[in-house]
Amino acid sequence: MSHLMTGSFQLMKSLNRSLILNTIRKSGPISRAEIAKKTKLTPPTVSNLVSELIESKMVIESSQGESKGGRKPTMLIINAKNFFIVGLDVGPHSIKGVFANLDADILGRSSIALKLPLTNEQFLDRMTSVIEELLKENSQYNQEHILGIGVAMHGIVDVSKGISIFAPSLQLRDIPIKDHLEAHFKMNVKVENDARALALGEAWYGNGMDISSFMCINVGYGIGAGIIIDGKLYHGDDFLMGEIGHMTIDPDGPTCSCGNHGCLQALAAGPFIAERAMSEISSGKTSILTDWTEVPEQITGELIYQGATEGDPLCIDILREAGSYLGIGITNLIHIVNPSLILLGGGVIKAGDFVLENLRATVKQRGLTEQAKNTKIETVKLGDDGTAIGAVSLLLVEVFN
Numbered sequence: 001m002s003h004l005m006t007g008s009f010q011l012m013k014s015l016n017r018s019l020i021l022n023t024i025r026k027s028g029p030i031s032r033a034e035i036a037k038k039t040k041l042t043p044p045t046v047s048n049l050v051s052e053l054i055e056s057k058m059v060i061e062s063s064q065g066e067s068k069g070g071r072k073p074t075m076l077i078i079n080a081k082n083f084f085i086v087g088l089d090v091g092p093h094s095i096k097g098v099f100a101n102l103d104a105d106i107l108g109r110s111s112i113a114l115k116l117p118l119t120n121e122q123f124l125d126r127m128t129s130v131i132e133e134l135l136k137e138n139s140q141y142n143q144e145h146i147l148g149i150g151v152a153m154h155g156i157v158d159v160s161k162g163i164s165i166f167a168p169s170l171q172l173r174d175i176p177i178k179d180h181l182e183a184h185f186k187m188n189v190k191v192e193n194d195a196r197a198l199a200l201g202e203a204w205y206g207n208g209m210d211i212s213s214f215m216c217i218n219v220g221y222g223i224g225a226g227i228i229i230d231g232k233l234y235h236g237d238d239f240l241m242g243e244i245g246h247m248t249i250d251p252d253g254p255t256c257s258c259g260n261h262g263c264l265q266a267l268a269a270g271p272f273i274a275e276r277a278m279s280e281i282s283s284g285k286t287s288i289l290t291d292w293t294e295v296p297e298q299i300t301g302e303l304i305y306q307g308a309t310e311g312d313p314l315c316i317d318i319l320r321e322a323g324s325y326l327g328i329g330i331t332n333l334i335h336i337v338n339p340s341l342i343l344l345g346g347g348v349i350k351a352g353d354f355v356l357e358n359l360r361a362t363v364k365q366r367g368l369t370e371q372a373k374n375t376k377i378e379t380v381k382l383g384d385d386g387t388a389i390g391a392v393s394l395l396l397v398e399v400f401n
């Protein structure tokens with residue numbers, strides 16, 4: 001079984017095959033003749049490679065197309081419902097896994113909580129068991145049609161080696177994720193930072209489809225971004241690109257987990273918003289939160305959002321202030337990257353207009369030009385599954401591009 005899995009993946013790696021596959025993906029249903037025209041490959045080359053793709057079941061013949069006289073051409077489409085990818089979203093508290101087809105339909109789920117402290121070996125064991133469970137629960141699908149495993153990992157990731165260089169929330173370093181999972185499952189494994197995976201997922205399946213340059217920003221437990229320029233996801237020289245959570249917004253601001261002061265993350269990420277509420281309450285501010293919780297330590301970002309919807313002034317102020325700080329950070333990014341679209345996701349963004357109104361107003365106020373002021377700022381499409389679907393799309397890049 002394992003050799004076939006690697007085999008079916010290798011089969012699709014050749015450049016012309018990928019070119020044809022991608023043409024069918026983007027323009028299907030499409031005839032062989034149209035593929036030849038679009039790819040500038042010769043009709044016999046297209047015909048041969050299409051035969052191979054049909055044999056590998058990656059491509060299927062669909063309905064007959066329109067004829068301009070003579071025999072109706074046979075149309076081709078990707079057999080997306082019959083090929084699969086395993087995607088993992090590794091957060092600070094849990095590993096969430098999905099078993100999906102190439103249309104990103106989620107066919108199965110599995111997850112595990114992460115309790116600290118963990119060693120690298122224990123962490124890899126947890127990851128392995130989530131994947132094993134997914135494969136077992138979905139064994140009715142053709143296992144030879146699994147293209148591989150994508151891992152969206154929080155923290156700093158060496159994408160070329162598939163190593164988690166530093167996972168701050170787990171306090172782990174140098175975890176050889178790719179080597180370990182490839183040896184265990186005999187499948188192709190891709191590892192990427194979670195915010196960048198989310199951006200890729202939005203590019204393939206979400207609100208970033210067909211947009212050549214955009215940024216996707218995740219505002220949750222931490223703050224990270226994926227930056228796509230001309231359709232390509234960027235990493236930087238040492239995989240630090242997009243670590244916008246540690247952009248300094250206020251040098252005299254609160255201490256960040258990184259040790260610096262006034263990082264964007266320390267002013268607008270979920271845990272810091274909660275801390276802000278706690279300290280305001282301990283210094284005597286009244287809030288509905290005190291009716292809901294026995295001790296200030298129980299205050300969470302969700303609770304603050306609930307408070308805001310009940311009209312609690314403290315909760316509303318805190319979320320609006322986080323929105324302003326995010327607006328400052330995003331204006332800086334607009335001036336550096338100049339994307340046509342910014343997509344926002346993550347727990348804090350679920351607070352909706354309590355955060356977004358001030359965020360957008362701050363960009364309008366601070367942007368350098370009319371275009372910068374009016375940069376489109378929207379939310380992600382894929383929601384809570386976005387990062388896991390992003391992990392799935394890591395394998396698509398390999399197959400189709």
Ligand SMILES: [Zn+2]
Nearest residue numbers: 246256258263
């Ligand atoms: Zn920081």
